[in-house]
Amino acid sequence: MDNRIFGCDDCLDVCPFNLRADATSEPAFAPTPLTLAPSLQALAQISEESFATTFKESPLKRTKRSGLLRNVGIAQENHRRQKGSRAS
Numbered sequence: 001m002d003n004r005i006f007g008c009d010d011c012l013d014v015c016p017f018n019l020r021a022d023a024t025s026e027p028a029f030a031p032t033p034l035t036l037a038p039s040l041q042a043l044a045q046i047s048e049e050s051f052a053t054t055f056k057e058s059p060l061k062r063t064k065r066s067g068l069l070r071n072v073g074i075a076q077e078n079h080r081r082q083k084g085s086r087a088s
Contacts, residue, residue: 003075003078004075005040005043005068006060006071034050034054035058040072040075040076043068043072044069044076046068048065051068052065
């Protein structure tokens, strides 16, 4: 799992439709700081209201906030372990 928090990370990278997709200036598709490159710390502190608003039209909604927080906790622990193994 490394520092990934949801399977869509990989799916978006390998999706053949994304490889052929044209860029758009449609505001509805513009990334936000929380969805473009979120910090694990910011995600760990997301409120129920912010989760609902940010991910209302996203596959992340299926995980519910509790599932997101579980995955964020795993990613944080993996990051800590990786840092610790590099320091050795």
